Amino acid sequence: MSAIATTSGVKSGVNGGLSSRVAPWVFLSPFLVCFALFTLYPLVQSVVLSMQTTFGPGATKFVGISNYRALIHDPLFWIALRNTAIYTLGSLLIQLPIALGLALVLETPGLRGRSWIRLLLFSPSMVGVVFAAMMFALIFEKQTGLANQGLHSLLAPFGVDWSLDFGWLQQHVMSALIVASLWMFVGFNMTFFSAALQNVRKDLIEASVVDGAGPIRRFFTVTVPAIRPVAGFVVLMSVIGSFQLFELPFIMFNNTSGPDNRAMTIVLYLFQNGFETGDLGYASAIGWALAIILLACAGFQRLTARGEEASAA
Amino acid sequence: MQEQQDRLADLLPEWLPPGAAIVTALALGSTIMLLAGAARAKPNEKSMWTFARPHYLMYEPRIAAWNKSGRTPFDLRLLSLPAMERRMMASFLGNVPSADVLEVERRGVSRTFGGPVDSVGFYDLTDKLKSEGLIEAINTPSFSPWTTRGHIFGLPHDVHPVMLGYRADLVEAAGIDVSKIETWEDFARVMKPLMADNDHDGKPDRFLLNMWETNQDHLEVLLLQAGGGFFDEHERPTLDSAINVHVLATITTWLAGPTRFAADAPNFTAAGNKLKSDGYVVSSFFPDWMGDIWKHEMPSLSGKMKLMPLPAWEKGGRRTSVWGGTMLGIPKTAVRTPKDFDVLWEFCKELYISDQFMRDLYREGGIVTPVKKYWSDPIFDEPNAFFSGQPAGRLYINLAPLVPNRNSSPYNTFAMYRTVDALVKLAEEARATNRYDMPTLESRAKVYLGEAQRQVEDVLKRNVFLTAGGAS
Numbered sequence: 170m171s172a173i174a175t176t177s178g179v180k181s182g183v184n185g186g187l188s189s190r191v192a193p194w195v196f197l198s199p200f201l202v203c204f205a206l207f208t209l210y211p212l213v214q215s216v217v218l219s220m221q222t223t224f225g226p227g228a229t230k231f232v233g234i235s236n237y238r239a240l241i242h243d244p245l246f247w248i249a250l251r252n253t254a255i256y257t258l259g260s261l262l263i264q265l266p267i268a269l270g271l272a273l274v275l276e277t278p279g280l281r282g283r284s285w286i287r288l289l290l291f292s293p294s295m296v297g298v299v300f301a302a303m304m305f306a307l308i309f310e311k312q313t314g315l316a317n318q319g320l321h322s323l324l325a326p327f328g329v330d331w332s333l334d335f336g337w338l339q340q341h342v343m344s345a346l347i348v349a350s351l352w353m354f355v356g357f358n359m360t361f362f363s364a365a366l367q368n369v370r371k372d373l374i375e376a377s378v379v380d381g382a383g384p385i386r387r388f389f390t391v392t393v394p395a396i397r398p399v400a401g402f403v404v405l406m407s408v409i410g411s412f413q414l415f416e417l418p419f420i421m422f423n424n425t426s427g428p429d430n431r432a433m434t435i436v437l438y439l440f441q442n443g444f445e446t447g448d449l450g451y452a453s454a455i456g457w458a459l460a461i462i463l464l465a466c467a468g469f470q471r472l473t474a475r476g477e478e479a480s481a482a
Numbered sequence: 483m484q485e486q487q488d489r490l491a492d493l494l495p496e497w498l499p500p501g502a503a504i505v506t507a508l509a510l511g512s513t514i515m516l517l518a519g520a521a522r523a524k525p526n527e528k529s530m531w532t533f534a535r536p537h538y539l540m541y542e543p544r545i546a547a548w549n550k551s552g553r554t555p556f557d558l559r560l561l562s563l564p565a566m567e568r569r570m571m572a573s574f575l576g577n578v579p580s581a582d583v584l585e586v587e588r589r590g591v592s593r594t595f596g597g598p599v600d601s602v603g604f605y606d607l608t609d610k611l612k613s614e615g616l617i618e619a620i621n622t623p624s625f626s627p628w629t630t631r632g633h634i635f636g637l638p639h640d641v642h643p644v645m646l647g648y649r650a651d652l653v654e655a656a657g658i659d660v661s662k663i664e665t666w667e668d669f670a671r672v673m674k675p676l677m678a679d680n681d682h683d684g685k686p687d688r689f690l691l692n693m694w695e696t697n698q699d700h701l702e703v704l705l706l707q708a709g710g711g712f713f714d715e716h717e718r719p720t721l722d723s724a725i726n727v728h729v730l731a732t733i734t735t736w737l738a739g740p741t742r743f744a745a746d747a748p749n750f751t752a753a754g755n756k757l758k759s760d761g762y763v764v765s766s767f768f769p770d771w772m773g774d775i776w777k778h779e780m781p782s783l784s785g786k787m788k789l790m791p792l793p794a795w796e797k798g799g800r801r802t803s804v805w806g807g808t809m810l811g812i813p814k815t816a817v818r819t820p821k822d823f824d825v826l827w828e829f830c831k832e833l834y835i836s837d838q839f840m841r842d843l844y845r846e847g848g849i850v851t852p853v854k855k856y857w858s859d860p861i862f863d864e865p866n867a868f869f870s871g872q873p874a875g876r877l878y879i880n881l882a883p884l885v886p887n888r889n890s891s892p893y894n895t896f897a898m899y900r901t902v903d904a905l906v907k908l909a910e911e912a913r914a915t916n917r918y919d920m921p922t923l924e925s926r927a928k929v930y931l932g933e934a935q936r937q938v939e940d941v942l943k944r945n946v947f948l949t950a951g952g953a954s
Contacts, residue, residue: 222944222945222946222947224575224596224597224598224601224945224947227575227576227577227597227601228597228598228601228947230946230947232946235944236944239940239944242940243940244933244937245937307753310748310751310753311746312746312753312757312762313753313756313757314753339696339906340910424564425899426899428695428696428902428903428906429903429906429907430903444568444571445593445895446593446596446892446893446896446941447571447575447593447596447597447892448596448944448945451944
């Protein structure tokens with residue numbers, strides 16, 4: 170009896186050990202299979218592809234690092250990079266301060282209709298980018314567009330003759346894109362700041378008031394340090410989102426990169442190469458260049474955050 | 483709930499957990515549904531995709547009649563142009579089936595020519611067209627957009643000669659006689675009175691031509707008319723040719739400066755239509771398909787418009803150009819046996835080459851057939867109410883043999899946009915520096931077109947499937 174019990178105990182112990190070793194992998198396997206199939210393999214394949222000239226998967230030729238070399242000397246790539254950087258800076262320097270300002274206004278004690286204002290400001294981000302792009306393409310039309318007509322009428326009483334031929338979609342492409350993205354995303358970023366502001370410790374604010382700090386001093390010495398982690402996250406997400414800009418210019422400029430490539434972005438250039446001329450190899454090289462830029466941005470953000478944490482400690 | 487789960491677990495083998503069983507059941511169920519859907523498709527039915535609603539409406543009754551005749555039935559589908567081009571490219575690049583017959587627009591087709599010639603996704607029709615005498619029967623320039631490296635991959639749908647459509651009501655009220663216009667210089671001089679500033683706001687009340695530096699179609703029309711273009715017959719880039727330099731410099735004087743006579747009234751938009759209806763621009767480029775669009779979008783202009791041949795670049799020069807183009811092609815993936823090809827080819831000819839199609843094409847779309855033997859048909863002499871009773875078909879047919887060739891290249895669209903970039907830079911620079919003399923404009927045009935040429939050459943060099951600088 171005791172022998173049977175011992176054998177049974179050993180058996181169950183072995184089974185239990187095997188199960189505990191295998192079970193996690195069984196549970197992880199759906200994710201691992203999908204990850205390997207849809208992320209890891211394409212990632213590796215895109216490196217291989219970036220070293221080929223292709224016309225679809227059927228016609229490929231290994232060209233080594235030629236695509237990367239060509240990319241460095243490709244004026245269109247640099248135009249795309251410059252445009253994307255300008256748009257990113259515009260988004261960061263205009264959109265985020267406005268979003269923070271709106272959040273500060275929204276968090277003003279005693280503000281009436283707070284929820285409605287928040288809804289109003291947030292609602293554009295629920296609109297599809299394609300729809301917004303089509304709308305702004307009409308708004309920025311010459312002669313008949315709302316922007317030129319509105320500015321023409323508004324400025325006329327001040328003696329300013331705003332030209333109906335003002336080229337929002339020709340000479341001022343980046344301004345048009347930044348205005349459109351401002352309308353779409355400022356409310357979205359505002360909600361992050363709003364949430365961060367709600368978590369600023371009230372006792373610190375009260376203490377600073379008691380110490381005689383004015384609103385500006387209070388903002389920079391209490392509020393800003395408290396919302397810094399969220400602000401860092403919003404900045405990083407905005408940089409990544411801005412570098413991936415595609416639908417807005419693609420639709421606003423009727424599937425083109427705009428006059429003199431003024432609406433050309435890195436992702437749009439990638440799309441044109443990969444899916445319009447069929448050179449998936451060159452498109453992959455552009456994709457890797459973009460990935461490296463984004464990794465550098467994320468690394469820089471991490472380093473800055475770490476430095477701040479260290480100095481705070 | 484727990485009891486139900488236990489009962490379900492009891493029904494399943496030990497190695498199959500309930501969650502996995504549900505996922506498997508869903509996968510099996512959806513597979514069966516897909517297979518059942520595929521089985522419901524009529525056996526031997528072929529499919530055709532088109533991108534244009536007017537074409538779809540025109541073909542529908544004809545395909546219904548074809549299907550009733552007992553021949554292999556066809557299913558016609560309407561897709562948006564970008565959706566169709568992407569599906570076509572995906573199917574060609576991945577060598578998987580799409581439709582059996584594709585009706586495709588010119589720019590979409592040239593993209594399929596980027597690889598080795600034997601990897602083009604369309605069936606090569608050259609021998610068939612030759613053996614059936616269709617090469618001679620069809621207007622030669624109509625083949626050029628569907629041809630690469632000497633191989634023809636499509637059956638042409640049209641010729642698309644371009645004329646100038648003008649507001650006859652405004653022109654005639656001003657006492658202007660357009661028969662005195664032979665060249666673009668004549669056009670600017672004779673029509674000039676229409677640019678008067680009657681409302682005294684310091685700006686002309688109207689402009690003579692709908693054209694702008696950002697419009698790639700207008701630029702291509704004018705380049706081709708002048709004998710320029712983006713590629714030569716060997717598919718080598720010619721962006722910085724002397725003709726292109728001259729055309730860009732001249733156009734700049736139309737768009738800016740003291741001799742400006744052109745303004746932007748965008749095509750196919752409500753804003754542009756309003757400007758045209760208001761008479762902000764007096765004339766526009768009119769390929770044969772444009773009349774039908776204006777008729778539907780701006781019916782108020784019916785009886786107020788007339789057509790005239792394009793003014794030439796020099797006396798005795800070409801009075802027309804070409805804009806747009808469509809073909810029928812047979813994807814290689816649709817041809818599994820020689821019999822497949824015969825069925826599809828018969829269908830293509832029935833759709834595009836028959837006299838009934840010629841009439842439908844003209845009556846419903848205002849489009850002139852590329853099949854020369856039909857050009858004498860009296861239908862083309864009928865007066866057209868939109869064009870103030872002019873026999874529009876006859877006017878276009880008179881110009882059809884003069885339509886220029888468009889040499890095809892997978893980088894046609896790329897080259898076109900680089901040329902537009904050059905024009906945009908040139909026009910903006912001229913406005914900024916206020917210099918509009920031809921020697922300066924031509925020297926600057928040469929610089930900007932030189933940049934564009936280099937960019938196209940660089941892209942061509944990267945494509946190892948084509949020999950450096952041109953197609954093999």
